Amino acid sequence: MTVLPSLSSFRRGWLLRLAASRRFQVWAARIPFVRRIARAEGAALFDVVAGFVNAQVLMALVELRVLHLLQDGPMAVPQMAGLCAVPPERMQVLLQAGAGLGLLKRHRDGRFGLALRGASLLAVPGLQAMILHHRALYADLADPVAFLRDGRDTQLARFWPYVFGAAGAVDPQVTATYSELMAESQVLVAEDTLRMAPLTGVQRLMDVGGGTGAFLAAVGRAYPQMQLDLFDLPVVLEGARTRLAASGFAGRLALHPGSFRDDPLPVGADAISLVRVLYDHDDSTVLRLLQAVHTALPVGGRLIISEPMSGGAVPDRATDVYFAIYTMAMQTGRTRSAAEIEAILSAAGFTSICVHTGFRPFITSVITARRG
Numbered sequence: 001m002t003v004l005p006s007l008s009s010f011r012r013g014w015l016l017r018l019a020a021s022r023r024f025q026v027w028a029a030r031i032p033f034v035r036r037i038a039r040a041e042g043a044a045l046f047d048v049v050a051g052f053v054n055a056q057v058l059m060a061l062v063e064l065r066v067l068h069l070l071q072d073g074p075m076a077v078p079q080m081a082g083l084c085a086v087p088p089e090r091m092q093v094l095l096q097a098g099a100g101l102g103l104l105k106r107h108r109d110g111r112f113g114l115a116l117r118g119a120s121l122l123a124v125p126g127l128q129a130m131i132l133h134h135r136a137l138y139a140d141l142a143d144p145v146a147f148l149r150d151g152r153d154t155q156l157a158r159f160w161p162y163v164f165g166a167a168g169a170v171d172p173q174v175t176a177t178y179s180e181l182m183a184e185s186q187v188l189v190a191e192d193t194l195r196m197a198p199l200t201g202v203q204r205l206m207d208v209g210g211g212t213g214a215f216l217a218a219v220g221r222a223y224p225q226m227q228l229d230l231f232d233l234p235v236v237l238e239g240a241r242t243r244l245a246a247s248g249f250a251g252r253l254a255l256h257p258g259s260f261r262d263d264p265l266p267v268g269a270d271a272i273s274l275v276r277v278l279y280d281h282d283d284s285t286v287l288r289l290l291q292a293v294h295t296a297l298p299v300g301g302r303l304i305i306s307e308p309m310s311g312g313a314v315p316d317r318a319t320d321v322y323f324a325i326y327t328m329a330m331q332t333g334r335t336r337s338a339a340e341i342e343a344i345l346s347a348a349g350f351t352s353i354c355v356h357t358g359f360r361p362f363i364t365s366v367i368t369a370r371r372g
Contacts, residue, residue: 052138054101055134055138056138057094057097057098057101058101058103058131059131059132059134059135060094061094061098061103061104061118062128062131062132063132064084064086064094065084066080066084066094066095066098066104067103067114067118067119067121067122068122069083069084070104070112070113070114070118071114071119071122073113074105074107074111074112074113075111075112075113076110076111077091077092077095077110077111077112080095080112095112098112098118099112099115101117102115102117102118103115103117103118103121104118124188125184125185125187125188126184126185126186126187127185129184129185130184130185133159136154136155136156136159137155137156137325137326137329139155140154140155140156140329141325141329147329151328151329151331152331154329154330154331155329156326156329156330156331157329157330157331157332160280160330184214186211186214186215186275186276187214187218188360188363188364189215189275189276189306189363189364190214190215190217190218190219190275191218192306192358192359192360192363192364192366193215193273193275193304193306193364193366194218194219194222196356196358196365196366197304197306197356197366197368199219199222199223199226199271199304202223202226202270202271202302203226203227203270204226204227204228204229204268204269204270204271205219205226205227205228205229205269205270205271205272205273206229206230206231206256206265206266206268206269206271206272206273206296207219207228207229207230207231207272207273207275208231208232208260208265208272208273208274208277208289208293209231209232209260209274209275209277209280210230210231210232210240210273210275211232211236211239211240212236212239212240212243212244213230213240213243213244213247214243215273215275215306216228216230216244216249216253217243217244217247217249219273220244220247220249220252220253221247226252227252227254227269228244228249228252228253228254229253229254229255229256229266229268229269230244230253230254230255230256231256231257231258231260231265231266232256232257232258233257233258233259234257234258237255237257240255241255260289260292261285261288261289264292264295264296265292265293265295265296266296267296269296269297269301270297270298270300270301270302271297271301271302271303271304272293272296272297272301272302272303272304273303273304273305273306274289274293274303274304274305274306274307275304275306275307275364276306276307276308276364277289277305277307278305278307278333278336278341279307279308279323279327279333279334279335279336280327280330280332280333281332281333282332282333282334283344285332286344287344287347287348290303290344290345290347290348290350291348291349293348294348294349294350294371297371298371299371299372300370300371301370301371302368302369302370303345303350303368303369303370303371304366304367304368305341305366305367305368305369306364306365306366307364307365308323308335308361308362308363308364308365309335309336309337309338309341309361309365310323310324310335310336310337310340311337311361312337312338312339312340313337316361318361318362319335319361319362320335322362323335338355338357338365338367341367342355342367345367345369349371349372350369350370350371350372351369351370351371351372352368352369352370352372353367353368353369354367354368354369355367356368
């Protein structure tokens with residue numbers, strides 16, 4: 001039986017063919033209303049084309065500490081060139097590019113200073129470290145087609161060895177590097193998570209795969225009476241012990257060394273959190289982990305999942321571009337939609353599943369569930 005296309009799909013196909021016509025584009029450039037649409041689409045397309053160069057300009061500004069140098073006020077190009085050991089004519093190009101990205105402001109006398117966006121960047125915890133760390137991701141994407149066809153040997157996989165289990169995280173120096181980056185970048189994640197999923201009524205929270213305890217520290221400050229448990233690899237917990245002891249939580253903190261890929265989870269907590277954990281792992285590992293969480297929780301116990309999530313049927317620019325490619329480069333995980341996570345939770349036996357879409361999905365979204 002022949003299936004006829006719907007009227008809406010026919011119209012959309014006609015519109016796409018029209019937009020792909022050079023003659024239509026020339027005509028559209030002469031019509032005021034259509035010209036505005038064409039100009040906006042052209043600018044958006046160029047933004048995509050120039051994305052890599054924009055990111056490299058940002059990395060240069062951060063690595064040369066240009067934003068830091070301008071915190072005390074505008075500077076002339078020769079002065080900046082001397083401080084950064086960059087030839088003046090090239091420094092002029094970099095600063096002009098930074099102003100074009102809205103990170104810097106060019107003054108009438110030719111000096112450059114911080115713009116609001118650049119000043120804001122300095123205040124975001126962990127952002128500068130993440131920008132510098134992107135050098136590994138850019139190296140993996142140097143040949144994007146080869147990466148998509150066979151991206152097995154990636155720098156990111158070597159940077160995040162814990163995703164392969166306890167056998168991967170054996171170098172204390174490497175572990176300290178990724179643990180520190182993870183801790184810094186989780187400050188905003190913790191803020192948004194606790195805003196979307198308050199832990200009122202929870203007596204004891206166990207954070208599984210919580211690194212050096214950045215999320216648990218935020219919970220401890222927000223809920224002074226709550227007992228805190230941290231479960232992670234032994235080499236990771238060494239850093240957690242120091243960080244959390246300095247936070248004054250020693251009297252209500254328990255550290256549990258182990259790998260959730262190989263070991264059962266401790267029991268006793270009435271809530272368990274998984275913060276930026278699931279998207280590091282494949283579906284089979286995630287299902288086993290959620291089943292282990294289900295076993296460890298009492299009836300009615302709460303599970304809190306917090307991580308960036310794919311837009312699913314409505315693709316999201318941040319999560320379906322950046323995080324999806326990033327997790328692919330890590331080799332073991334993937335960015336899932338809320339619907340996909342809900343399905344795995346149901347398969348693991350959870351009920352009362354609720355999705356809390358974050359107002360900053362590029363930071364995190366949250367799903368809560370209970371053991372029935």
